[in-house]
Amino acid sequence: MKTRFVLINTSHAGNVGGAARALKVMGFDELVLVAPRWSNVLRKEETIQRASGATDVLARARVVDTLDEALDGITHLCATAMTPRDFGPPTQAPRQHFEALVAQPEPPAGVAFLFGSERFGMANEDVYRCHVALSIPTAPGFGSLNLAAAVQLIAYEWRQALGGFEVPPGATQRPAADVPAVAGMLSHWEQALVAVGFLDPAAPKKLMPRLNQMFNRAAPTEEEIHILRGVAKAMIQAAEKAKR
DSSP, X not given: OEEEEEEESOOOHHHHHHHHHHHHHTTOOOEEEESOSOTTGGGOHHHHHHHTTOHHHHHHOEEESSTGGXXXXXXXXXXXXXXXXXXXXXXXXXXXXXXXXXXXXXXXXXXXXXXXXTTTBOOHHHHHTSSEEEOOOOOXXXXXXXXXXXXXXXXXXHHHHTTTTSOOOOOOOOOBOOHHHHHHHXXXXXHHHHHTTSOOTTOOTTHHHHHHHHHHHHOOBHHHXXXXXXXXXXXXXXXXXXXX
16 A cells, blocks of 8 residues: 655654654654755755654655645545544544555545644644544643654554564555546536536635545545546536627
8 A cells, every 4th residue: 555654844854853763763754845945955954864764765755845745656545634624534543544554445546644733733724635633642631742743653653553573564546636637527527617606706605625624535536536537527618608
C-alpha cells in the first residue's frame, strides 16, 4: 500500500529533518513538502542534522507549490487535526481508524497523511478534502504536539497496523481514482450545479464539502469519474441550450 507523508507550510527546518528520521525508522520513505517556508529546506544544515542519517529520505523528498501536486496516486487522505470541523470528515484516533482501514476487503491503493503548519495547523479547506481527521489522544488541557513527534506517532501506528515489519499479505486493489481526479470532477460538478440553478455561488451552504465527503466514501474508480464528468458536461450544455 503506497504511503506518503505530506507536510503543509512547514516553517521549521528541524521539523523536516525530524520527520525524515521518523519515516526512516518506521520503514517509510515518501515525504512531500507543500510550500515550506524555506525553498531550500531539504539542504539546510539544521534539516540534515535533525535527520540523523535519514539523508536518503531527504534525497527522495519533493517540494511542491500546491497540495494537489502532492496527491498523485493517493486514494485515501488522512488529516491530522485536533479540533473537529463543521461538515468535515469524522474524527478518530489513529489506531482505531488504521485497524478498520487495513481490515477492508479492498484497502486503498494509496494513503497520505497530511500535517499542517506548526503555528496554524491544517486549513479548513484541506481538512474538508480528507476521509478522516486523525486526533492523537493526549492529556486533557495540553494537546500540543511537536510536528516531528506527531509524524513519528502516526508513522508508528500505521506501521503497526500494517503488521509491523512483516510483509502484509497481498490483495487485489480496486483501481480507485486518486485525489486530484476526484477534485477535478468536483470542480466540474460545481460548475454544472451553478449552471442548472441548484447551487447558488453566493450562498453555497457547504454543499461542495458535503459532496466531497460523499464521493470520498464512495471511492469512485477512474472510469466512474469519467462518467460523472460526462454528466456534468451534459448538465452545462443543457443549461446553455435552455438559455437560447
